Structure formats: structure tokens, C-alpha cells
Amino acid sequence: MPRKIARQAVEWFLLEQSGEATPDELVASARWRARDPEHLRAWHKVQQVSGQFEQTAALLPPGVAAPVLRRPQRRAAMQALLALMTVPGAWMLYRHDLLPTYLLAELRSDVGQRRELALPDGARLLLNSNSALDVAYGAHERLLTLRRGEILVETRPDHAGRRPFIVATRHGRIRALGTRFIVRVEDDDSRVTVLEHAVQIAPRAASAAIRRVEAGQQARFDASYAALPTAAAPQADAWTQGMLLAQNMRLDAFAAELARYRPGLLRVESQVAGLRLSGAFRLDDTDSVLDSLTRMLPVDVLYRSRYWVTITAHVK
Structure with a gap:
């Protein structure tokens, strides 16, 4: 299974299980599963791993369980990780890249x-x-x-x-x-x-x-x-000061970089992806950054929800 599909399946699953998903996000998740049989297969595998939690959590060594439970992870993520650490079947899924290793990281x-x-x-x-x-x-x-x-x-x-x-x-x-x-x-x-x-x-x-x-x-x-x-790119460490610097950057590349600093999905329609922009942007308020795009470029920012945003061509 491709790593990208496995990771997307995990992310959609955790969002649904968190109880924080909006109706629009639930629809988007369902559409993602329906788009490709591989998507649905990955989804079923995530469900399989998560479903093993109740039978296996008691077997987890205390030295492994405590660090996981101390982290501010969603319950569904903890279920999947606990099953991963204790069930041979879950280990097999992990080895095939179903669950990303970053979920187990110390820091x-x-x-x-x-x-x-x-x-x-x-x-x-x-x-x-x-x-x-x-x-x-x-x-x-x-x-x-x-x-x-x-x-x-x-x-x-x-x-x-x-x-x-x-x-x-x-x-x-x-x-x-x-x-x-x-x-x-x-x-x-x-x-x-x-x-x-x-x-x-x-x-x-x-x-x-x-x-x-x-x-x-x-x-x-x-x-x-x-x-x-x-x-090296000029001011390559600008992010350490909470800044995103763009110099004649394509809009789709800019959005991909900005998306690293905000939860949910941020997409760019193909007809405006090639627009270019320059400037310095504060990463601590990504909504303000998106709002500024509408003054810099002929685009609109469409919020289907707080976590599902699309940059579209401006409608006059």
C-alpha cells in the first residue's frame, strides 16, 4: 500500500474519531474513501488496528504506555498505538506503513x-x-x-x-x-x-x-x-521567528507551505495555482494570511468549515 494513502487514511480516521469533525469534513472523508478502492482498503485496515485496542491495552508494558498516555493525542490515536505495540497482527500492519512512525515519537x-x-x-x-x-x-x-x-x-x-x-x-x-x-x-x-x-x-x-x-x-x-x-534560501530560518517568506512563489507552493501551520485541509484550485506572490507573513495567524491573499491576488478564500478551506478564482 502506498505510504501516502496509508497516511491519509489514518488522518481521516483520527479526525472522525476525535468528535471534532464538521459535517463538511465527514462528507469529505466519505468522498475520499469512495474515490479509489485503495482508499477504502486502507480505511478498513485502520479500523482493524484500532478495533484491537480493548483486547490488548492491558498487555502494554508500563514503560511504553505511560509516555503515550501523557501526550495530548486523540483517543483514537492512542487506541491504534496501543494495539500496534502489543498485537502481532498490528505489528505486521505497521511494518507495511499503515501507521506512521511519528505517532510513536518521544518529542x-x-x-x-x-x-x-x-x-x-x-x-x-x-x-x-x-x-x-x-x-x-x-x-x-x-x-x-x-x-x-x-x-x-x-x-x-x-x-x-x-x-x-x-x-x-x-x-x-x-x-x-x-x-x-x-x-x-x-x-x-x-x-x-x-x-x-x-x-x-x-x-x-x-x-x-x-x-x-x-x-x-x-x-x-x-x-x-x-x-x-x-x-541556501534567503532567511531559511525565518520560521524560527514565526515568519513565512515568499519570493515570487507560486500560489500552490505557498499554500502547501502555509498548510503545515494550520489544521485541516487547505487547497488551491488549478486555475489560480500558478499565480505568484512575494512578502513576509506571520505564521501565528494563518487566517489573516489567507485574508491578505484576497488583497494581493485575484482570488477568493472559501471556508466550507474552519478546517476545510479552498483558494479559488475571484468572482466579480
Whole structure:
């Protein structure tokens, strides 16, 4: 089953089970299931995993249950995770990417939230909206595993020894060389932007070449290849100050970026997707950003609900 479809099925299921879905969102969920037999199959698998909760929650080890229950997750998400951790059948579904690994992450940020944390060695960590990662400081390395989203890291010297500082994604590992850098993970690849000093990228494939990225550069990599570094985007860390900067950006790309900071669905009709805009936008009030689009471009913003928004061509 494609990862994208599995993830969409989980998200629709959790929204319905949360009790927060509007009538329009329930209709949209039903339409999504009806659109493709693969969608319906994924939905049934999510239901199967969730339905195992009542029979298996009592088997969960306390050390696993407590962190999950302390997080502000929806009940349906906890049901699925508990079943995943205890039922062999659920493990099989997990291995086939039914449930995203970020649901189990140790550290998380909500949609629209930025979190700043101090790591055990004094390093600074900033999570962007809707991000998740695990931290594992061991005898031989200091490891962050980014499961979802984007982080900024400011490393510190290792006073406990000479352990390398590593950020891992599903695509490979980034070794910090005394540095300040940003890592963003997406479905197809990961991106590193170096703000100070340098990093080394090692894709997962053993045969892949290691790539060095210097301050002021960025590079993308997947599991088999790290691309040549290019100049970093201007003010690539603007999100750490709650800003989204656009420079002659297509409207559909702008909306996709803005959608990372607001719950629900944000869509752009094809006839206006290619419009371009520039400016600086505050991420703490995405409704105001959407309202400003109607003054900058010939578009309207249609709210079917608070969580289902479409940017359409302006109607005179």
C-alpha cells in the first residue's frame, strides 16, 4: 500500500474519531474513501488496528504506555498505538506503513506550534510545526531521529567524550561538524540547510557517496544519493521567528507551505495555482494570511468549515 494513502487514511480516521469533525469534513472523508478502492482498503485496515485496542491495552508494558498516555493525542490515536505495540497482527500492519512512525515519537510539536528544547549536552533544539523526533544519547553517539517535520539544531561540544552528533531521517544520516543547521524530512527526500560551519550527509545506501555541505548551502538527499549543495534560501530560518517568506512563489507552493501551520485541509484550485506572490507573513495567524491573499491576488478564500478551506478564482 502506498505510504501516502496509508497516511491519509489514518488522518481521516483520527479526525472522525476525535468528535471534532464538521459535517463538511465527514462528507469529505466519505468522498475520499469512495474515490479509489485503495482508499477504502486502507480505511478498513485502520479500523482493524484500532478495533484491537480493548483486547490488548492491558498487555502494554508500563514503560511504553505511560509516555503515550501523557501526550495530548486523540483517543483514537492512542487506541491504534496501543494495539500496534502489543498485537502481532498490528505489528505486521505497521511494518507495511499503515501507521506512521511519528505517532510513536518521544518529542512532538502540534500543528502551528514551535517548541524549543535543551538537549542533555546543552545543545539547543527547535521543533517546527507538526514535527516529531526521538532522542538517544548513548556511549558512542548523540542521535536525533527526525520522524516528521523540521528542526533547527545548535550543537554544543561533547563534554562526556568524543561522541559524534547525528541527525537521522528515513533517508540517511547527517553528521554535525560543530554547527547550526536545519533538517526537514518529506516523503521522497530530506533537506539540510547549514547556517554555521558544516555537516556531512550519508544516505542510507552503503554505496552512496558522503556529501559535505558548508555554511550558506543546502542539499537534498534520498536513501541512495545526496545532491550537490546549492545556495541556501534567503532567511531559511525565518520560521524560527514565526515568519513565512515568499519570493515570487507560486500560489500552490505557498499554500502547501502555509498548510503545515494550520489544521485541516487547505487547497488551491488549478486555475489560480500558478499565480505568484512575494512578502513576509506571520505564521501565528494563518487566517489573516489567507485574508491578505484576497488583497494581493485575484482570488477568493472559501471556508466550507474552519478546517476545510479552498483558494479559488475571484468572482466579480
